Amino acid sequence: MLRTHNCGELRINDVGKKVTLAGWVDKIRDLGGIRFLILKDRYGYIQVVPGDNEKVAETLRKLKPEYVIRVSGTVRKRPDEAVRTDIPTGQVEVVADEIEILSEAQTPPIYTDRDDDTSEELRLKYRYLDLRKPRMQHNIIMRHRIVQTIREYLNKNGFLEIETPMLMKSTPEGARDFIVPSRLRPGKFYALPQSPQLLKQILMIAGFDRYYQIARCFRDEDLRADRQPEFSQIDIEMSFVERDDVIEMAEGLVKYVLEKVFNRKLDKQFKRLTYEEAMEKYGTDKPLTHFGMELQELEELFYDTPVNFIKAVLEKGGTIKGFVVPRDMSSFTRKRIDSYTKMVQELGLGGLIWVKNVDEPRSSIDRISPGISSKIVEHMKIPKGGGALIAAGEREVLNEALGILRVKVAQDMGMIDADELDLLWIIDFPMFEWDDEENRLVARHHPFTMPHPEDMKAYPDDPLKIRSLAYDLVMNGNEIAGGSIRIHSTELQRWVFEKIGITENEANEKFGFLLEAMRYGVPPHGGIAFGLDRFVMILLKEKSIREVMAFPKTTTGADLMMGAPSNVPDEMLKELKIRVMENTREV
C-alpha cells in the first residue's frame, strides 16, 4: 500500500503517529513563511504542513491543485486557535517530512472543490472531474450504501440474486427497444431489456420462489430529468404470494433503507389509495398528499345555479370541483389569480372561480349567484383567512387541471416540505385503457398483470371496468416502484392478449416461450420493480437522476465524455450486413 491512512480518518488520538497519506491536492494556502496544503480523497480532507525540511518546501512549491501526491509525516495537534470543528480531521494536521509527486495535473477546466456552478455540458464532458466534487462523491457513495442495504434486506428475506441476459428479444407493447445486430444471424436483432419482466416470471416457473436483481433497463424514449435511456431497477419477484404480501415486502424494504441509511424510523403503514380515489382527490396517480388541499365535489351546490357557464358544463355531463386554500388568501391578488386562470385554461378548463373567507365570504360569482360564497365556505369548511379555487369541466380534464393547480398553489405558498417523506400506495388501477392513436385497448400496467378476480366476474364483457392487481409506490410525488400479481394461467393470459388485440399467432411468436412455460406448472406469483435512480434521487433530495448516476447521458442521449453514439467503420457494418440510409450519417 502506498498509504497507511486515508485523508478522512485521522483524529486527535492519532497525534504522534507516523503516517503516510496519498491523495489529490485540494488547495494550497501560501502565507509566505508557511504553506498549508489540503489533501483530499473520498474519505475526507486533511491539512498538511511542511516540516523543517528544504526538500519538502521545494516540492511543495511545485504543487498545484489536483496533483496526486504521497505525504509522509507525523500527526500533530493543531494550535488551539487553529482548530476547526466543521471537518472531522479539524483538530489535527500532518507535519510532512517527505512529499512525493505521483502524478501531475493540468489546471482543471471546471471547479472540483465546489458545487452547483458549471454548466451540465462541461460537467458531463469532464465527468471524472465533476465526480470529484464533494456533493457528487457523497451522492455516489450514498447510492452504494442504499444499494447494499437493499441487498442486505432482500438477502435476509430469502431472495436470490439472479442475473438475466442483456441480449433479449424485441417484444411488442411498451417502450421503443434498443436493438443490437447479430453477426452470426445477419438481418436479425437482439433487443436490450426494457425490464427483465418475462424472465423473472420464468424464474418463478423454474422454482426459484424469491428473486431479485439490480437490473439495468433500456428504453429508447425521450429523456427527462427523471428519465435516462438506461437506468436501474430493483427488480423483485415472489411466488405463492398475494398482492398485500408483495406490498408489505416492498414497504419493508423502503423502511429498512430509511432506517439503516438515513436513520429515520417509520412505524406507520403507508397510506393506500385506490386509483380512483387518487384521481378524484388529487387529479393524478402520483399525488403529493402531505399538505392536504384535496379536491372536493361541489356539484350539489350548483344544481339550480344561475351561473350560465357552470350550468352549461353540468348539462353536458361535466362537474364542478375545487380545493381549499387553508391560509393567506388575502395574498391572492387579481394578478396571481389571473395567472392561475391562464394555467388551467391551458389545461383545458374554461376558467377559475375564487372564494375568499377573509373578512366575509366573497367570491368571483357573487354578483350572479348571491349567497353562494357562504354556502361554499360552509360546505368546503374553509377556515377564516383562507379560500378556495373552484372550476367546472369534464371530470377527467377537471381533475387533472385542478390537481396540477393544487400543487402549484401549495408550492407558491411554501406548503411543500422538502423533508417530508410522503409515501403511499396506489392500488386498483384499471386493467386496460383505450388508446386513441392505435384505436385499441392497451394494458395499463403490462399484459401479464392479473385482472381483479371480482371484476372478471362482475363485468366479463366490459374490460374498461376491470381493475387489476397492480400497485404503485409513490414517494414525494414520484412513482418510485410499480408491480402486480401476474397471470398464471395460459387461458387468462390468452384472454388478455385477445382484449388488447394481440392475435393468437402474434402471441405465440412474441411470447410463445412464456405461454409454453405456463403449461408446466406455474406458481401464483407477483412482484415489483423500483426505479433505483429515482429512489436515490428523492432520498438525496436531488432534482435529476443525473446527479445520482456516475455517467449519465444528455437529453439527446449523448455521452459527452465518450462521444457516444458514434459512427462505426464500414467494415463493421459490412460484417453485420447493415446499410445505413443515405443522408443520415454525419461526418
Place this chain on the structure above:
RNA sequence: GGGGACGUGGUGCAGCGGUUAGCAUGCCGGUCUGUCACACCGGUGGUCGCGGGUUCGAGUCCCGUCGUCCCCGCCA
C-alpha cells in the same frame, strides 16, 4: 413531433443598436509564519456557439443551424 430557457475570457455572470466588451473567480508573478473560499498588490486571458440577413454601425434586432437544460407528446 411540439413549446420554452440558455449559449460572451478556463469557469460563473453583466452588457440588450453606437468609442477600447465589463465584473467575479481561476491562472501567472509578487508581499505575507496559523491559513481554512487566506488576505493584499500587479498581470495574463474573449474572432461574444456557428452561418446568413437587417443597419452607416450587431455581442445586442431578424432568420436558420448546432449544443445544453426544462416541459408536453412519448415512456406497457
